[in-house]
Amino acid sequence: MTAELLIEQLLNGLQFGFMLFLMSAGLTLIFGVMGLINLAHGSFYMIGAFSAAATFAFFNSFWLSLFASFSSAAVVGVIVEKTIIRKLYNRDHLDQVLVTFALILFFSELIRWIFGAFPLYLDVPKILNGSIEIFDGIYYSKYRLFIIFVGLIIATFLFFLIGKTNLGIQIRAGQYDREMISALGVNISKLYTLLFGIGAALAGLAGALIGTIQSVEVGMGEPILILAFVIIVIGGIGSIKGALIASLLVGLVDTLGRFLIPWVLQTITNPSDAMSIGSAIGSMLIYILMAIILILRPTGLYGKILS
């Protein structure tokens, strides 16, 4: 194994981590502030990717399709919040899970009805095509660097929003005491709608960014949703900082695990077995990580201490 390979894999881990952050940031805010388990978050990811692909087919512009992804996901998010989710805030978690699970089925069928069951096409713009030499002899995909860059911008934006703005104060206050901030005259339902919209928009953006290098197909949101839930549990529910650190942690552990474990095993057994055992352990790794963190810190890395 060479240093170049290791550095490339570290970058891959970072890129995956930032991608997961876009998904989990919205999820953790919605869960933390509104107390809502939103299984339909993966559907916004899918909606983002499909509206990006549709816009791309029509205008043939990547940047326009990126814009379409988060704006359409935000619009759908706001509509869903105002019509359905709003009725769930006072219900228990089981009702929320049932309704948002139904939303997954609904959106998957709707998308299939509109676009068909075959994957759609979405491609990287010319300027981000190919790879770039970042250090001596280390090449890395321009598009993946772009994803890291977008992740950094969004993270900065969210930290600014939560930490420095009036809205951020309301969000943080909402996490601790919902009744008190509405008693103080904050329009809590407007805040919830806004928050839900932001979460959906981030998921939609993630869908378009990832759909571009993977495949845009029905059901693409669910695998990543599971990881997003793992992350908000590791990071501590409601904490953006926790979500960021947990995302990067999960991204790096998953990427390096998939790559290093078979490599280590190869020294003790034959390559074929090493590969199959290694990939099996590799896919368990993040769940093992979650278990260890929960044993050491039951509320997650940055979760509030339960009283």
Added chain:
Amino acid sequence: MLKIINLILSIGLLLASSLVFADGHKLKVGMITTLSGGGSGLGIDVRDGFMLAVKDSKDIEVVIEDDQRKPDIAVQLADKMIQSEKVDVLTGIIWSNLAMAVVPAAVSQGKFYLSPNAGPSALAGKGCHENYFNVAWQNDNLHEAAGGHANSAGFKNTFILAPNYPAGKDALTGFKRYFKGSLAGEIYTKLGQTDYAVEIAQIRASKADSVFFFLPGGMGIGFMKQYAQSGIEIPVVGPAFSFDQGILKAVGEAALGVKNTSQWSKDLDNKANKKFVSDFQNEYGRLPSLYASQGYDTGKLLMSAMEKASVKDMGSFREALRSADFDSTRGQFSFSSNHHPIQDIYVREVIKEGDILTNKIVSVGLKDHSNAYVSQCSM
């Protein structure tokens, strides 16, 4: 008086309905296939191909259910179809892990299973069964042809990867059986994985001169796009699954020029295939994929057997299936002793016809190819 009329009427009805059942050439098919979520394009193509083949038959009733690519759901559906729907023939499963969960139980309960896709080695060798027929291929076949093609293309040091499930293992086994060069690396990925940055980095570092991959459905789309992005120049080879009609549009230009191996191609020159391609386009408004051709052949095989025997007479129906007396879209088609196809496997190249990406045959990879498990099957 009314009671008596009622009685007579109901006896009449009973007789009439038993008459319908006495007509042995009626047959009920249970199709379990993937119609939602990831990989649904494959199931939809198999279903559409099959339905096109049996469209004009009045004697076939088809019950279709969606397995969502989940083994547990497939098992439940199979139980339901056997116990309450009382189907005679099961078909439709795309994925080998689902086939392994459903097929052994179904055939041992006296049902026929005609596989339009999955052909795991376990069901071709020791686990073969007289009621199980595979109309597509044994899993290893297309990969064996890819291995052969890699030799003739002069590749010496290949990097190979496939998902970690029965068909993925069969794929790499099949490739290695025919490939004479050395392996620069061998990776099993997670089934359903769509990001291959980790694997592509390893390919880059491995100094391989070529890449062989088996990543069906959406997995292959992700891999090809990311591979094209990575700036690695070495050629890739693969089975048709990652270059079939259903997904070429989503892969885009990245696929252009790639050699892939298939038992079927749109441009195969025989009467049955020409009719199939044009009928499919008329019916569904899109080009057929190899999955559609497999579904279609499955339907045609079933109808050919129904003409010869009733499904109630299992022995003769089985003989009728075994003779494979139908016009396959692949031209030459017969069954080996373990009920898997003996057929030609072609090397195709991805080309552009106008604006549409599609495949054309460049050579015959393996002629009259059977499978490596015939001797392990004691049938």
